[in-house]
Amino acid sequence: MIEEELVRKIVEVFSYVEAKVKRVRRVEVKVSREKLPEVAKYLRSIGFKHLSAISCVDRPQHGIFELVYHLWSYENRVHLMLKTTIPRNKPKYVTMINVWPNAFVYERDIWEFFGIEFEGHPDLRHFILDYWDDIPPLRKDFNHLEYIKRKYGVYDPEKEYYLR
Amino acid sequence: MSIQEMRRIGGEGSRETFELIIGPVHMETENFSIIVTVEGDTVVEAKVNAGFLHRAFEKLAENRTYIQNVPLLLRVCVPDPDHAETAYSMAVEQLLDIEIPDRAKYIRTIVLEMARISAHLFWTFGMSAAVGLYTVGQWSVADRERFIELFEELTGARIYHIYNFPGGVRYDIPMGWTDKLMKVVNHMEKRLKEYDKVFFENDILITRSRGLAKISTEEAISLGVTGPNLRATGVPYDFRKLDPYAAYPYIDFEIPTGKYGDAYDRIMVRRREIEISLNIIKQAIKELPSGPIMAPIPHPLYYNVPPGDAYARVESSKGEFGFYVVSDGSDRPWRVHIRGPSFIHGVQLLEKLLKNVRIADIPVVLKSLDNCPPDIDR
Structure with a gap:
């Protein structure tokens, strides 16, 4: 199965990630926020070129924001959810525009609706909720x-x- | 969202630059505006200004039960609601871990392809208006009405059907409905040849859209472009084949692609998709199995979904339509994230493609992308 092969491959390269197969064509990879940029670059190089979306989930009971990068590989036909958490009291993270250029719109969206600042993002301005x-x-x-x-x-x- | 006035920016004589505001009340842009900086009549820079249709679906969905969310979330994209309700239903089905019955899969396929055709016919109207060939627009909207009447007989509603539910579909096909559908399909096949003569092979359309707003496959994939806009660049990437759902794995169909990735290729990919959707409907009717239409689902009053998260996507008429649903174990979703195709096509791609385009061609570029502003704003 391609999903299990992929999980094995990712865990071999990065020993610190938590990876598992969720269901057919769905893989979940959890990684700490410091290590995410290098894992992201690696995933881009093995075929995860299409960034479907970036979702943010607010979990105040744990004091965190969860960021989920939805990646799709056209060659392997696998959807990979790259997950990380950032503390709620310090909502700052680095931008992923250099890895996936369309992170631009999703990061602006998350900045607007969750207040997470992305360092290195060139244009964090109100898009949908002007005068909020x-x-x-x-x-x-x-x-x-x-x-x-x-x-x-x-x-x-x-x-x-x-x-x- | 902000409303501004047109102003002169700089330059002198023939190199004078102006800021021109197109929309938000405009037939081509449909409720979002583009602020373009023009030099002469060539666009130097374009900025998309959205937010006039923000209805806070993601916040409202957190305060409603899973079933109440179906009639809410299908309203995300107005011309193509069936794909939204199916994507949401599929995400909830993944969370509940249920498999829908075979008959429901085939009925869903028929309904989704009908929705695709009616969305493309509605787009034909906009496209024909953008190049000034209004005749075919009147025809296509009249032909779309035939599909909407069939929808009304099947689901009881014309536009917002609320038909695909988590677990299957709500009603079975009424007596004699498939014969009526076959009649409309046969009519549509004949009709498409007339469309070709008047519109798709028309010299006015070809000269105005050939070579306009080109994009390469590499750029398109890195920007997250999906759907007909990606296929026009020459790759057969279709989530009906790649990430199959409903009855698509059992149905044999080809995927139309373009060659150059320009506006005319995007138009022709959509034109050929109508034909292929008609073929899919024919096959699905022929192979329609009997059996139940709804899988066993939890009681509406105890509709507790196990904790977890799921992402489901469909290939809508505009591209990848996805829902990311997070459950905390209660009867309401903890978070619903809507991934609409126009959030990419209508913002980043449009801003890129509008550069060095003449003002008169802005509607052609805009309509060839088949942009749906309500799903930018959500």
Whole structure:
């Protein structure tokens, strides 16, 4: 099976990664944040050229943000999730634009919705939420219902208008 | 999202440069705007300005149950909702570890190919308007109506079907529906020849799009381009074959590719995809097995999904459409990330391809990419 071969190959090269086969054509690789750039460069060189997306998952109960790089190899037909964690109180990471150029848009998206700064990113500016004035909205501690009340007021059925 | 005024930037005489704002209310750009710096009538730089359609799907999905999310998340891409609902359903099926029945797989295939054809026919309208050949646009929208009527009979809705559910499909095929579908398929096959004469082999279209906005395979893959835009550069990369789902592994079909990666190749790849989708529908109807249409799924009130994460993707009419769903064991997803194809095509690729293009060709480039602004904003 190509997935198991791939896992064996990755673990041979990098002894410190945690790799496993999740299901058919799905492989998961966990790596610490310091070591991720070199693993990423290696994966790019063995055929993971297509970066599908970068997902960010907020886990306040563990005090971390989880970054998931979704990679696809057209030759091996395998989807690889490269996972790492960064501390919630120090949301900073390095950019991956030099490895996958389309990380540009996903990193800008994560900066906007989670507030993670990517060092070396040339253009971290608001893209979708211009004039945003609160904490990044996809963090778990952002309550959208309270934000609406604060921003637009509560509807008063007797007076028929919104009260601030 | 921000609204600005047009202003003069610099230069003198014939080398004067202006900042021109196209959109957000414009037929070609569909609710997002491009700020282009023009010198004469050549584009020097283009910046995409999105966010007018932001509906916060990812935040809303965290506060709804898995079943409530189906009618919400299919609204991501307006002209092509079936692929979104199928991708989300597939991600939830992976988390629940269920395999859908064979009949549901075939029905899904038929529905997805119908959705692809109707999305491409709608795109034909936009493309024809971009080059000024409005006749074929009127025809294709009328032909799309035939598919939408079939959708209405099968699912009860015209655009947002809410039909592919985690576990299978919601209703079985009604009596006589496949005969009606075959009639429409045969009609469409004849119709495509007329489209060719009027539009796809028209000299106006060829002269305006041949050699325009070229991109190589290497560049396209490194930018994350998928779908017809990638296949136009000459590689047969299609997730229906590479990462198979529904009944595609059992169906024999070819993948159309282009040669030069220019706007005309992108147009012709889509044109040939309509034909191939019609063939897939014919095969799927012929081989349609009998049996149940829904796998056993948890009770709606105790719909607890085991903790874990899953990524599922489909090949939508525009490219790779993926959902990354993270579960914490409760009845609501912890995180849903939507990977739409236009997030790449409509932002980074478009900004790159618009350089050195003349103003009159901007709509042609834009439409040849088949960009869907709602899935940039999500």
